Amino acid sequence: MSSPGFPHAVLFDHDGTLVDTEPLWEEAKRALAAEHGRDWTAQDTAATLGRPIPVTIARMREIGVDLDDRTMFRAIYEHSVRVLEAAQLEFIEGVGALLEELSATGIPAAIVTNATSEVARLTAAAAPRGLFRVVIGDEEVAAGVRPKPDPHAYLTAARRLGVDPARCVVVEDSPSGAASGVAAGIPTVVVPGIKAVPAGPGLVHLPSHRELSLELLQSLDPHAPSSPFHPDAVWRA
Known part of the structure; x- marks a missing residue:
């Protein structure tokens, strides 16, 4: 059974959740490494997937790209923007319909990402007008918001939306x-991503983004007896 009073807000990851940018980030990092005569491998991508920018900077340095933090950040950003501007970003199938449902119902949303705030704002602008009222990205991390897997970023998004975190839903695709x-x-x-997310308490896994719907999110209300998040629910792996 669904709950019409739930959720009060939906908090979305960005890359791989709203839009399929993960391969584009990989392309940008590979181009930067090649510019300095180095190879960015699939293992490097896996080690930095869903992690904050400083993790990528450290990995670049490990493979031999010798730039200071400020220059490295700017280089990563410029290569990423170049790749993203050449691509035609679209919402992953199933996501657009959910965003329309949330907009029609008046449920606000946020984007919470460890990646660049500017790209996240571009995605927010492509959604129904006024839906994404908060964007948490690398600019916020630089200002003191602790990045994922710390809970601070999602708690900050809920606070800025003025809602109880327990009355929200997070949509994610990465372990962190x-x-x-x-x-x-x-x-x-959890929707499918490049890196599998292990099953565990507090998570509901979907086979594809196409399963996303407002009705599904409403069914997760922890106050509803049928919800997998109800205190009396029995978790099964």
């Missing part, structure tokens, strides 16, 4: 992001 949502005490929906 899912861990962040669970640590924040927010029911977390």
Whole structure:
């Protein structure tokens, strides 16, 4: 049974959750490494997936790209923007319909990402007008918001929206992001991503983004007896 009073807000990850940018970030990092005569491998991508920019900077340095933090950050940003501007970003199938439902119902949303705030704002602008009222990204991390897997970013998004975190839903695709949502005490929906998210308490896994719907999110209300997040629910792996 669904609950019409739930959720009060939906907090979305960005890359791989709203838009399929993960391969584009990889392309940008590979181009930067090649510019300095180095190779960015699939292992490097896996080690930095869903992690904050400083993790990528450290990995670049490990493979031999010798730039100071400020220059490295700017280089990563410029290569990323170049790749993203050449691509035609669209919402992943299933996501657009959910965003329309949330907009029609008046449920606000936020984007919470460890990646660049500017790209996240571009995505927010492509959604129904006024839906994404908060964007948490690398600019916020630089200002003191602790990145995923710390829960701080999701808790900050809920606070800025003026809603109780426990009455929100997080939508994620990465292990670090899912861990962040669970640590924040927010029911977390996991859609398929590049890196598998292990099953565990606090998570609901979907087979595809196409399964996303407002009805599904409403059914996760922890106050509803049928909800997998109800205190009396029995968790099964």
